[in-house]
Amino acid sequence: MTTPDAVLFYVFAAVTLASALVVVGQRNPMYSAFALIVTLCSLSAIFGLLGSPFIAVLQVIVYAGAIMVLFLFVLMLLNVKAEDAAEGSGSGILKGVGVALAAMLVVQVGIVLQHAGRGMAASGFDASARRVAHVLFSAPYVYVFEATSVLILTALVGAVALAKKEL
Amino acid sequence: MTPSVVIEHALLLSLALFAIGVAGVFLRRNVITVFMCVELMLNAVNLSFVAFSRSLGTLDPQILVFFVMTVAAAEAAVGLAIILALQRHKDTLDVDAFSVLKW
Numbered sequence: 001m002t003t004p005d006a007v008l009f010y011v012f013a014a015v016t017l018a019s020a021l022v023v024v025g026q027r028n029p030m031y032s033a034f035a036l037i038v039t040l041c042s043l044s045a046i047f048g049l050l051g052s053p054f055i056a057v058l059q060v061i062v063y064a065g066a067i068m069v070l071f072l073f074v075l076m077l078l079n080v081k082a083e084d085a086a087e088g089s090g091s092g093i094l095k096g097v098g099v100a101l102a103a104m105l106v107v108q109v110g111i112v113l114q115h116a117g118r119g120m121a122a123s124g125f126d127a128s129a130r131r132v133a134h135v136l137f138s139a140p141y142v143y144v145f146e147a148t149s150v151l152i153l154t155a156l157v158g159a160v161a162l163a164k165k166e167l
Numbered sequence: 168m169t170p171s172v173v174i175e176h177a178l179l180l181s182l183a184l185f186a187i188g189v190a191g192v193f194l195r196r197n198v199i200t201v202f203m204c205v206e207l208m209l210n211a212v213n214l215s216f217v218a219f220s221r222s223l224g225t226l227d228p229q230i231l232v233f234f235v236m237t238v239a240a241a242e243a244a245v246g247l248a249i250i251l252a253l254q255r256h257k258d259t260l261d262v263d264a265f266s267v268l269k270w
Contacts, residue, residue, distance in 0.1 A: 009173055013180045020184055020207055024191035029200045036203050039184075043210055050177060050221045055213075055232050062236050067206065067243045074247045075199060078254050098193020102186040109182045113175060125224050135226045136233065148237045155241035162248035 009049050015042040028082040033071050040064040054129040177218035184211035198250055198262050202243075209239050 015038065022035035044059035136145060184207060191204030213232045220228035250260070257264050 006173060009176070013176070016180065017183055017187075020187045023200075023203060023207060024187055024194060026200075029197050029203075032200050032203055036206065039207065040210065043214060046177065046180070046214065047217050050173070050217050052217050052220065052229060055217055055229055058233065058236060059213075062240060063206075063210070067240055070243055070247055071199065071203065074251060078199075078251070078260065080197065080199065080260060094193050098190045101193070102190040105189060106182060106186050109178075113178060113182075125221060127220065127226060127229055132226055132229050132233075136230050141230050144234060148234060151241055152237065155244050159244040159248040162245065163251050 005049055009046060012042045012045045012049070016046065029080050030072075030075055033068065033075055036071075037064055037068050040068065051125050052127045054127060054132045057129075174218050174222045177221075178215055181211045181214040181218065184208075184214065196261050196263070198253075198260050198265060199247075201262060202246055202250070206239065206243070209235060 019035045019038040019042065023032045023039060026032045026035060040059060040063045044056045044064070047053075047059055048056035135141060188204045188208035188211060191207065192201050195201050195204065213235055216228040216232045216235070220226065220232075253265055253267075254260060256267075
């Protein structure tokens with residue numbers, strides 16, 4: 001059971017969880033962003049270990065590359081300072097609600113997973129870029145793929161319009 | 168690899184990541200950090216998609232991950248542009264200051 005793959009999975013899972021906790025626990029948004037990059041990269045390793053090399057590469061290029069560069073760019077542009085340690089009085093309730101909601105989610109999904117049947121992995125699973133492309137560019141999904149090009153164009157125009165000086 | 172064990176643990180990891188993201192949205196006051204926590208939740212969902220893809224042996228969840236990433240990229244571009252505009256008007260990034268989007 002303790003194959004190298006399984007060991008690597010738990011190592012990267014631990015790195016993912018630890019850096020995700022840093023993202024949430026850190027007061028300085030810059031450190032949060034760097035921790036999020038670590039989270040995304042170790043998630044990419046987990047995707048690879050789960051047999052999805054295409055998604056793993058996409059995760060590094062799109063998330064850790066494009067999206068996080070955008071985040072860091074905005075953070076540096078705005079010269080963001082760390083949050084004050086003394087937060088507003090009203091946030092105590094929100095903090096309680098947030099932690100309670102997260103705890104409730106953990107308990108609920110834990111119960112569901114306990115009662116779920118033990119899923120066996122399908123044998124001969126091949127998620128190479130070639131196979132994924134065959135599915136992506138065939139009947140149902142190719143229309144959605146074309147629709148996303150419109151979405152991206154809309155987002156492009158919207159971002160330029162919103163970021164203009166005279167809004 | 169013994170996939171049946173790993174897939175359940177991958178789902179548990181996805182659950183933990185999503186919970187951390189939910190907690191972060193409520194705990195953090197900087198709007199950019201809140202945005203990053205939303206990205207964290209999207210990634211947790213992506214992880215569960217990939218785990219289910221491995222478990223069911225179909226490639227359709229991987230296509231969904233592809234589209235989630237595309238939408239996340241578009242959302243990040245527009246969202247950060249909105250944050251830039253709000254910062255220019257209010258001179259702060261505190262979430263409590265941004266109530267102008269309320270109807």
